[in-house]
Amino acid sequence: MKRRQFMAAAAGLPLALAASRVHSQAQDELTIVYPSPGGLGYFALYAAIGEGYFAEEKLKIQPRSVNGSAQAIQALLAGQAQLAHPGPGPLMAARERGQDLVYVYNYFTRSQFNLVVPEASPFQKPTDLKGKVIGVGTADGAEVAFVRSIFDADGMKEGQDYKFITVGEGGMAVAGFMQKAIDAYASDTAGAATLTLRGVKLRSLTPPPFQSFFGNGYVVTRKYLDENRNLLERFGRALVRGTKFGIDPANRAATLKHARMGNPQQLENMPFAEALLDVYYKLTSPIDPAKGFGYNHPAAWEMWQQTLVASGDLKKPLPDLTRAYSNDLVTAWNAPR
Template sequence: MLNRRIFTTLMAGVVTLVPLGLAGAATAQELTRVTFVQPSPSAINSFNVFVAIGEGYFEEEGLEVRVESINGSGPVLQALSSGQAQFGRPGPGPVLAARGRDVDVVFIYNFAARSNFGIVVPEDSAIQSPAELKGEVVGTGTADGAEVGFARNVLSGSGLKEGTDYRFLTVGDGGPAVAAFEQDAIAAYSSSTADAAILNQRGQAVRDITPPEYARFFGNGFITTGELIRSNPELVEKFVRAIHKGHEFALDDANREKVLEHMASGNPQESEDPAFASALFDAVRSKTIPVDDSKGLGYQPPEVWEEWQQVLIDGGDLTGPLPDLTAAYTNDFALKVNGSAN
């Protein structure tokens, strides 16, 4: 049974960083071990990580990466702030909300460069636009995931206010989301690209009613802590270089079969239906291609960060602008590894 929110247990305590060995080919004993946490067990949603593992890009950088899956962006941020992981892939909204609580996390690579969320309704629903959700219940996979902030933004843009014109209901994903539609518990669902594909696979045909202008609101990307950037920027650069190589490799259709193999190795259950996995990969991959590619892969448009901050202020997740919004993200590593800084 395919479900993108399967729990795995994070390793106890703080991960030990093993120093690199001297010059020469790195052996297993010489690799620096780091942990990457993703907000769901989907290998397809983190395809560049699994390609970087399978193609040996992390090893080339002297890194051994352990992947852990947890439930949503909130726990990803908790894992980093508690020292249980060095890298994660949450949404921008939860990152800004965490910064508002003085959690020192920093966005370092924009992976879902186009919004990887949308508000979907049943295929046969009479609802054609977000404005028509007035008085309705909108389902979400988690209570504090990136999909919540995205949906709040879209609905606010349609003149609707949470708690007055609509309300959210956390229903989970996969089977529970299908059941919520069947029981008329929700009229719409804020879904990721993967969520929508899974709903369709399970017989709940849905269509996206999100206005196209929201595509610029990039989704989940890679983060680390400000402390790690200050204390070991070389390590951060190595990680970003490897995921960038994995990203580039996966965008080349000549490598398609290898990419699908790497993702199947990362999550065999997700790829039990090869045709579905291939279609889902196409959908997810398309969201990682920048709207404006002049700055290369991984670049974060500062103006969209400004818009994301306003979304959180309007939604009450931030009481006001952050003291320094630019401290929440850096393009330094992405621009360096993708060649745009040269």
């Protein structure tokens, strides 16, 4: 190399290195641990990745999947991730053990379980099912306890005012309705999608208070929240944009395509995937749209705590339940662009 060429190259080297440093500093990396690899369930995240919303916020997202909320919390506490996506029960149990975790973004705003009947049925409320038969997927599934609590609230007792029979998951419930073996069904997310796909239009009899038994959301340590508010504001802002993109019917094909990043197998049966996506739209829509996406309802947290104490999952109420969640960033996440 000639001296002049060498000097020119050497002169450009600091600029190139500086540019490299600027580029590396431009994107903050966030690892998020999920309790399952459900791509459609996290459609908002993958839409925000696919549409470049996180990139615009100078964020690089690394989703990881583990087996359940407890493992997600363990990974967060071990420093293997900056955010986790557990349910409120495991979060409160962790706080009872002295782990200062904060639920910052309420993602699954509604219960993933429902008491449903065919749309053509005459039943309009749970008490209409007195003397009737309720189908369940498994005898000891979480949906059974959920539906039992609905009847308990109306003073109805199993075996006396109604009875459960095990009919199996989704597709078996279709047969149960067709054969008039069941009058209602305790449905989970996939079960509702299967029934819809099979042509059974559903009506939910789940009372509004029970719809507030929200599901999994985004959780951080309090230390991380205190030290990274700007970063979390950017994260939530992109996630809200991803949610709004995903629920827009005009973007349905793109939303399904983006969700393949999280779980390609889930989209092998496209009719089922479409039906499942419709269910997730309902599960992630705000209970009160005026509050915006991500909002934590204090009354819903109180309901969860009462239920967990009654079931023995918590020994007693937490000293300060409001420390388990935060709405500090919700306004910024939902602000007009």
